[in-house]
Amino acid sequence: MKLTTKLLAASAIVSATGAFATDLEVTHWWTSGGEAAAVAELAKLFDASGDHWVDGAIAGSGGTARPIMISRITGGDPMGATQFNHGQQALELVEAGLMLDLTDVAEANDWKNKIFPSTLLDACTIDGRIYCAPVNIHSPEWLWLSNKVYEDLGLPVPTNWNEFVASAEAVRAAGKVPLALGNQPWQSNLAFGAMQVAVAGLDNWKAVNMDKNMEVAAGDAYAAVFQAAADARGLAVGSNVQDWNQATNLVITDQAAGQIMGDWAQGEFAVAGEVAGTDYTCLPGLGLNAYLSTGGDAFYFPKLEDAEKEEAQKRLAAMIVSPEAQVAFNLKKGSLPIRGDVDLSAANDCMKKGLELLASGNVMPSGDMLWTPDTQKQVEDLMVEFWMSDMDPAVAHERWVDILSNN
Amino acid sequence: MSSKPMRKRMLRNVNAKIAAIPMIITTLVVFVGGTIWSVVYAFTGSKLLPKLKFVGFDQFDRLWSNSRWMVSIENLMWYGIFALVFTIAVGFLLAVLLDQKIRFEDTFRTILLYPFALSFIVTGLVWQWLLNPELGIQAVVRGMGWTSFTFDPLYTPELVLVGLLMAGLWQGTGFVMCIMLAGLRGIDEDIWKASRVDGISKWKTYLFVVIPMMRPVFITTLVIVAAGIIKLYDLVVAMTSGGPGNSSQVPAMYVYDYMFQAQNLGQGLAASTMMLLSVLIVLIPWAYLEFGGKKRG
Numbered sequence: 125m126k127l128t129t130k131l132l133a134a135s136a137i138v139s140a141t142g143a144f145a146t147d148l149e150v151t152h153w154w155t156s157g158g159e160a161a162a163v164a165e166l167a168k169l170f171d172a173s174g175d176h177w178v179d180g181a182i183a184g185s186g187g188t189a190r191p192i193m194i195s196r197i198t199g200g201d202p203m204g205a206t207q208f209n210h211g212q213q214a215l216e217l218v219e220a221g222l223m224l225d226l227t228d229v230a231e232a233n234d235w236k237n238k239i240f241p242s243t244l245l246d247a248c249t250i251d252g253r254i255y256c257a258p259v260n261i262h263s264p265e266w267l268w269l270s271n272k273v274y275e276d277l278g279l280p281v282p283t284n285w286n287e288f289v290a291s292a293e294a295v296r297a298a299g300k301v302p303l304a305l306g307n308q309p310w311q312s313n314l315a316f317g318a319m320q321v322a323v324a325g326l327d328n329w330k331a332v333n334m335d336k337n338m339e340v341a342a343g344d345a346y347a348a349v350f351q352a353a354a355d356a357r358g359l360a361v362g363s364n365v366q367d368w369n370q371a372t373n374l375v376i377t378d379q380a381a382g383q384i385m386g387d388w389a390q391g392e393f394a395v396a397g398e399v400a401g402t403d404y405t406c407l408p409g410l411g412l413n414a415y416l417s418t419g420g421d422a423f424y425f426p427k428l429e430d431a432e433k434e435e436a437q438k439r440l441a442a443m444i445v446s447p448e449a450q451v452a453f454n455l456k457k458g459s460l461p462i463r464g465d466v467d468l469s470a471a472n473d474c475m476k477k478g479l480e481l482l483a484s485g486n487v488m489p490s491g492d493m494l495w496t497p498d499t500q501k502q503v504e505d506l507m508v509e510f511w512m513s514d515m516d517p518a519v520a521h522e523r524w525v526d527i528l529s530n531n
Numbered sequence: 532m533s534s535k536p537m538r539k540r541m542l543r544n545v546n547a548k549i550a551a552i553p554m555i556i557t558t559l560v561v562f563v564g565g566t567i568w569s570v571v572y573a574f575t576g577s578k579l580l581p582k583l584k585f586v587g588f589d590q591f592d593r594l595w596s597n598s599r600w601m602v603s604i605e606n607l608m609w610y611g612i613f614a615l616v617f618t619i620a621v622g623f624l625l626a627v628l629l630d631q632k633i634r635f636e637d638t639f640r641t642i643l644l645y646p647f648a649l650s651f652i653v654t655g656l657v658w659q660w661l662l663n664p665e666l667g668i669q670a671v672v673r674g675m676g677w678t679s680f681t682f683d684p685l686y687t688p689e690l691v692l693v694g695l696l697m698a699g700l701w702q703g704t705g706f707v708m709c710i711m712l713a714g715l716r717g718i719d720e721d722i723w724k725a726s727r728v729d730g731i732s733k734w735k736t737y738l739f740v741v742i743p744m745m746r747p748v749f750i751t752t753l754v755i756v757a758a759g760i761i762k763l764y765d766l767v768v769a770m771t772s773g774g775p776g777n778s779s780q781v782p783a784m785y786v787y788d789y790m791f792q793a794q795n796l797g798q799g800l801a802a803s804t805m806m807l808l809s810v811l812i813v814l815i816p817w818a819y820l821e822f823g824g825k826k827r828g
Contacts (some may be wrong), residue, residue, distance in 0.1 A: 190791070194791075216579035216580050307774045307775055499794075502791030508773075508774070512775045512777070513776055
């Protein structure tokens, strides 16, 4: 009895505080150290504005979290806001009318002119209406190198992928792994994605991924990509690790010369106390074609049958895109902001490289925006098979074209 | 006065029936209903959300031309054959050994059954560590001085199924042993006396008298083990998550990945329909043998 009354009293207090500000539950999969710190910045700002951020972090990667989020939305238990990668992941939810239309917020805050690159907003736009608020940019096309490995060998640190491949033999001879690669499926897929634009060049990349030109996809430029991937496959032999950060750790501890990984890897270098430029080197676009794909995260707002909450959702959307939130969040997370008019002078070397590329417009849309999750999963399956076996590059190329043309 | 016991029996039936109603409804709605729903939507082009847009056998065409699915089926077949043969053979052997009226039988039985108390996830994790070359068996043997010793099945595509089998057998054999032991204890002592009188050796009695008499026990074990094999999922997730490459993929992982990660409900349901079909292939002959046989006898 006592417990019941206590619980009743407690819930009364909770609902009483709720009456002053609007509670919004926000689900996301940012659970690592730096990520959680970044989310806390958003929560702080939102709470300061008078509303209340109810944190709904889901541990595990996006692959674990997204099914939970989607089943909550489709199952009639929607949260106030939820993270997705902007692109086609939430497309069907929007089409089914489950997501809140943010067009009026976007117009009131002039998102059209503020959000840069504009492809980010395009990815949120369906039939002329805007359904999500982009929060950061992540790009996977980076090659991370250990300077010490090359110093020990008396070689200059490679400045692009070709030099990296040429130096691999010497690295191997020294008993080190040239290319660290985790065994998880998405990592080999990411490496292949990075090689696409680096080896085939921007024009060919655009023809295939944006115009879906299958002749280019089947052509020589992409045959070269598959050949490069086959080379990389040989270089990665011997890195028996699973997670991406274990692979990054091989580079940090100078057991491996390099790793192809997204810009989130620099968080690991930072935690290990390494300095960009002296301890490690980063090459966007693998040093060949310095273009970054502008994938990343965005917040979507499921429709709630509650006018008060809807107002709070719109306030949150406006806040996420605001300059203050952008600076606070992205400095903590090590990702790039979604607008060009904010000052990130505290950023490190590699982050600055990324910012320069952004400012000069060397950007392209991400795979999440261009291909359905279904197609991406099939490519991932193929890549895993290719990287972990001795499959002929020509065969893999043919099957890849097959998957894309059946899209 | 004779109506009183009648009514009593009726009431007892009513109670039982009322008690069974929730389970009957659950079975009909959740199991039968859910199964029918899944099979129907396997013939649609549903992506993230279920839509009744029929596409005929397209999903099945795609499924059977997908190399990952084919690898999954092949893996499951090999794993299934070996797991079935070994769990039943080893389980029976252990049961026979325990049946020799040995001392501390309870202790041995407990030890052998203990792994079954662990979930597949825990089993998988423990064995992943044991088989990890840097901290498991290989490291221990190398530490003892045999430095060229190599044992890393989970990182070798050709051997990864062996690693899975080791863990699967370790976990499941004790359970089979218990069922077998119960079966052996059910054999009448007179059979043994008769065979001893006739001078038949012990192993011959087991092979030609006891095993045929234990047919129902074997069939039940077979069905339990086979059904467990078809839905194999958590062990693989915990040990290898399908790797290296696609070399330890199983059908249940394909279903999950395509349903949730690839947001292709139709494809995932087509795969799960194929799994249902294979379970039925196991179950129908069993039901026929168990229930059909009784009626005839």
